[in-house]
Each structure stands twice: as C-alpha cells, then as structure tokens.
Amino acid sequence: MDVAGLSDERGTRSIAGHVSNGVRDRRGRRPRSSAVRPGPVNVRQPVARPESPTAAAATADRRQADYFRRVLVQNRRHIEHRLAEYQKAIATADATGDAEGAASVRRMARLEEQERQTLDGLIEKLQRRFPPPNRAATR
Template sequence: MDVAGLSSERSARGTRRIGSRHHPVRRPHAGVARPEPTGSGPSAPAIERPAGDAGPAAPDAADQRQADYFMRVLSQNRRLIEQRLDGYQKAIVTAQAGGDVDAVCHLRRMARIEEQDRDNLDGMLERLRSRFARRALAEQPALSPRPHSAVR
C-alpha cells in the first residue's frame, strides 16, 4: 500500500525511525524581532502626505472608501447568491416533475443554505449602510424586497 508516498513496508526507501530524526533549532526570521533604534540618529523617512489629508477627516474618508468597497463586494456576492437560488428553484421544479425525491431534498437543503447566506449578507449590508449613511443613501439603491422562500 503506497498512499501519498507512505509505504506499508518498513524497509522502504525514505522510511526512518522516529527517534533518528534531526530536529534543528528554530530561530526567528531576521525581520521578526528587530530592536528599536535608541538615540537621536536619523530615523526612517516620513511618508509624504498632501496637506489636505492630514487631520481628523482623513481616517473618515478612508473608512468611507473601505465601506464603499465592501458594499460593492457584498452586493456582488448577493447577486451571485440570487443567481444560484434561481438555478436551485429551476432544478427543484425539474426534479419534482421527474419524481426524484432525493434530488428535491438535496436541492432544497442547498437553497436553504444559500438563503441563510443571503440573509447574512443583507444584515452586513444593512449595518454598513446604517454606519456609513451619508454616501450610502445617495449612491446605493435599496435592495429589492426578497420574496418569501418557496423552499420549506
């Protein structure tokens, strides 16, 4: 039996006794524990920022851009889930017409999982919209009300 390079024979090439392994001493990588320079020597060059970015509005703008990005990503994922749900609904109808009870059961289970994912995404989107409401209301149209599940 040779599964994933493991042979059942003790004398197989590459097989060693556990006690004969060499365990090298592990050291941290060179950049992990670097001491901080102490003294008045030259420090690392500061990142040049435009004068307009300095101030309390800069993190807010960055947070807003990040929220916009995640809203787009989550909305895209929601659309993909809706497409998969449509496919499952069509497959359920086809399986019911063919009398395949096992397939119907499996497809309904998969559709329920997708509906739970959609509900989770809706919650995340709603929380993002409520927290970053100033631009979200102007840019994002409201989600279409989702139909009640036909999978029960």
C-alpha cells in the same frame, strides 16, 4: 570577441560582468517615480488641500465601506442567481419524481438563503454606519 562577459583580451572589461552598487549608481539620477507616464489628466481638478488626520481616516473608512458594500452586493447577486438555478432544479426533480434529488437541492437552497440573510444584515449595517452619498444632490 566578447560573449557573456568573456573577452579574448585580458585588459578589457565587459559591461555584462559589471555589478552595480545601487546606492552609488543612483546619486546623480532623478528618482524613477518622477518619470512622466502617459494617461488622462483632469486639468480642472481643484488642488488637493492637505487633510487632517481625522478627515483622512474618515475618508479612508468611507472608501473602504463603499468597497465592501459593492463586494457584498455582488455576492448577494451571485446567491440570487444560484437560488434561481436551485428553484429550476427543484422543479425539474419534482417533475421527474426524484424526491431525494429535490430534497438535496432544497437543503442547498436553504443554506444559500441563510447566506443571503447574513449578507443582507451586513449590507444593512454598513449602510447604517456609512450611509451612501446622496447622489440626487450632486446632479
């Protein structure tokens, strides 16, 4: 009986008790990263040519700028949504005569407006430094 590496027989070895040495065990094997993974493959994609370090850095900068532009635009949309909700809350507070509540919501709306202006400035600066690719030319 061999349970959890404990054997009734003294001369037997259990696999569960075996500790592998990573360096020695991997010598005869292929690296795990070369395993075939299922997924879509674009066969018509041109072979990638090695880029110069400058071109690679420019590509990385453009991708990062595109990412941050999308994040900033998404944040701006959230602010627009909150501002619309604040306008509804202000109208409701004014209609019920809650001047203090309306003033409080107006303060929050002003802060959101400032945040929106900051985001607009950041988006504009990103677009000026990294203009979006001309999508009309690729169609």
